[in-house]
Amino acid sequence: MGSSRVVVSLLLLVLAVIGFAGWVTAMNLQGEEPLPARAETLDDSAAQVKRGAYLALAGNCAGCHTARGGLAYAGGRPIETPFGTVYSSNITPDAEHGLGRWTPAHFRRAMRHGRSVDGSLLLPAFPYEQYTLLDRADLDALFVYLRSVSAVAQPTPQHALRFPYDLQVTLALWRALYFRxxxxxxxxxxxxxxxxxxxxxxxxxxCGACHAERNALGASRDATALGGGMIAGQPWYAPSLRAPAEAGVQTWDLDEVVALLKTGTSARGSVLGPMADVVYRSTQHLETADLRAMAEYLKALPELPVPPMAPREPAGGQMELGQRLYERHCADCHGAQGEGRPGQIPPLAGARAVILAQPANVVRTVLWGGFLPATAGNPRPFGMPPFAHQLSDEEIAAVVSYLRRSWGHRAPAVTMLDVRRYR
Ligand code: HEC
Ligand code: HEC
Ligand code: HEC
Incomplete structure (x- = not known):
């Protein structure tokens, strides 16, 4: 009697495991079209290559798939994630290391479903949660363009992910839970x-790859929601495009939004850090009609309130120290009243980057400085020097708190601990 109960229990367990594995597998393959049996031929005219090149700029493929100082699209660029370092793939037409043996259908499957040529699952550091929305004509033009770039025989380095994030099973579970x-x-x-x-x-x-909120497993509930969040694995906050107090442009003129995307700076604000990279590599190259379309959509995004900031008063003496440091190190460029210099140095008075509840970006900028992107509309941008080696954590906290509490600002003060976190 007893032993048959054990057998029945084991059988049920095995069935449950098989059922669960079946669910995970089904979720990972859902919506995929079968690979076509016969070879497809794509229109690879010069016009189509040109169209693909433009789409690659709009999708910023080279931004991730070109290593610093490396050859275009040869991959190998490290991307830090909370789970370890991921390396972008070689997507040149090299037969061994790149897309040389891929069919258009393999490429569409990778872009829309996150599966490689051999069927293996791809990591969502490759933004297929957003590219899944790409339409077929655009995917085919992108593929034709990538077939036209110079082949580079360079292997893609192994990812350096911590256990258990390095396993395909973990990725399969993640995808079953979060990727549709x-x-x-x-x-x-x-x-x-x-x-x-x-x-x-x-x-x-x-844009949602950075501007959507993510949970501890790096998943966003809605990959296109644009409600703002920390960028996975990076000390930068991508503010909410749904909130005018953060990165929302609902109250801007259309031309100001176009100027921001085209030149990195506008009468209402300038871009910093990872967003400067987006403008430099991608949006500055887009046609004005497309930038106007993006601006129209961004301006119309429904507003979403941001949670109220937890108030934090400056520590004793912080404002006095901050003011002294500001006058010594910053006022020459940013002006005694934080007014900046039009077209050269952004104002700090009224700047959203300064008064965001989340202080990551302002602390990072004062620590490590930065450049506005060099664009046709702003070819020789001014730089902001780094202060990490010149000022202590306490001094950085003081000068940033001073910015956040002067000129009518009422943002929470920052502490030495905040600075240490982003140093
Ligand atoms: C934010 C960074 C990022 C951007 C932007 C990006 N990729 Fe990737 N891509 C990656 C990473 C990382 C991988 C490797 C994923 C893995 O190995 O699991 C990858 C993998 C791929 C693969 C699969 C390669 C293989 O061997 O399986 C293809 C195809 C690809 N990307 C094409 C593109 C195209 C086309 C664009 C532009 C429309 C693009 N990528 C934009 C990061 C990016
Ligand atoms: C690689 C991550 C990343 C991507 C991709 C990205 N952003 Fe950003 N974005 C940021 C960060 C970080 C900031 C905050 C720093 C700053 O103010 O520039 C920002 C800020 C902004 C701002 C506010 C700028 C200001 O002056 O207040 C706008 C508008 C914006 N992004 C729009 C976009 C749009 C549109 C896209 C897609 C084409 C996009 N972003 C893609 C990271 C990103
Ligand atoms: C040599 C001139 C110069 C000095 C000195 C300087 N800055 Fe800047 N600052 C800039 C420039 C140029 C930018 C735009 C850089 C960018 O967008 O990446 C900038 C950007 C900033 C921003 C981001 C503003 C925004 O809206 O995007 C902050 C905050 C800031 N500086 C604070 C400071 C503080 C605090 C000091 C003194 C400790 C200082 N700066 C000293 C030139 C300067």
Missing amino acids: PSAWQGDPSQSASWNRGAYLVQALGH
Whole structure:
């Protein structure tokens, strides 16, 4: 009697495991089209290559797939994540290390479903949560373009992920829980340019890869929600595009938004850090009609309130120290009243970057300095010097707190601990 109960229990357990594995497998393969049996031929005319090149700029493929000082699209660029270092792949037409043996269908599957040519699962550091929305014509043009770039025989380094994040099973579970392949659906009640803008922002521009909130497992509930969050694995906060107090542009003029995306700076604000990179590598190259479409969509994003900031008064003496440091180190460039110099040095008075509840970006900028992106509209940008070696944690905390409490600002003061976290 007893032994048959054990057998039945074991059988049930085995069935449960098989059922669960079946669910995970089904979730990982959902929505995929079978690979076509016969070879496809794509239109590889010069016009199509040119179109693909433009789409690659809008999707910033080279930004991740080109290592610093490396050859275009040969991959090997390290990307820090909370789970370890990931290396981008070689996507040149090299037969051994790149996409040389891929068919268009393999490429579409990788982009829309996050599976490689051999069927293995790809990590979401490759933003396929957003690229899953790309339409087929664009994918085919991208593939034709990538076939046209110089082949580079360079192997992609192994990822350096911690256990258990290095296992395909872990990734399969993650995908079963969080990844849903999708297809682009326009909104017929909106204008054609709003729809174009929505597609560029949500799908190709993958703005949600940074601007969406993520949980501890690096998953966003809605990869296109744009409600703001820390960038996974990086000490930068990508503010909410849904909140005018953060990165929202609902109250800006359309031309100001276009200027920001085209030149990195505008009368209402300038870009910093990872966003400067997005402008430098991607948006500055887009046609004005596309930038206007993106601006139209961004301006129309429904507003989402940001949680109220927890108040924090400056520590004793912090404001006096901060003011002295500001006058000595910053006022020459940013002005005695934080007014900046139009077109050269951004103002600090009223600047959203200064008064965001989350102090990561302002602390990082004072520690490590930065450059506005060099763009055709702003070819020789001014730089902000780093102060990490010149000022102590206590001094950085004081000068940043001073910025956050002067000129009518009422943002929470920052502490030495905040500074240590982003140093
Ligand atoms: C934010 C960084 C990032 C961007 C932007 C990006 N990729 Fe990637 N991509 C990656 C990473 C990282 C991998 C490797 C994923 C892995 O190995 O699991 C990858 C993998 C791929 C693969 C699969 C390669 C293989 O051998 O399996 C293809 C194809 C690809 N990317 C194409 C593109 C294209 C086309 C674009 C632009 C539209 C693009 N990527 C933009 C980071 C990026
Ligand atoms: C690699 C991560 C990343 C990506 C991708 C990204 N952003 Fe950002 N973005 C940031 C960060 C970080 C900031 C905050 C720093 C700053 O103010 O520039 C920011 C700020 C902004 C701002 C506010 C700028 C200001 O002056 O207040 C806007 C608007 C914006 N992003 C739009 C976009 C759009 C549109 C896209 C897609 C085309 C995009 N971002 C893609 C990281 C990113
Ligand atoms: C040599 C001129 C110069 C000096 C000195 C300087 N800055 Fe800057 N600062 C800049 C420039 C140029 C930028 C724009 C850089 C960018 O966007 O990456 C900037 C950007 C900033 C920003 C981001 C503003 C925004 O809206 O994006 C902050 C905050 C800031 N500086 C604070 C300081 C503080 C604090 C000091 C003194 C400790 C200081 N700066 C000293 C030139 C300067």
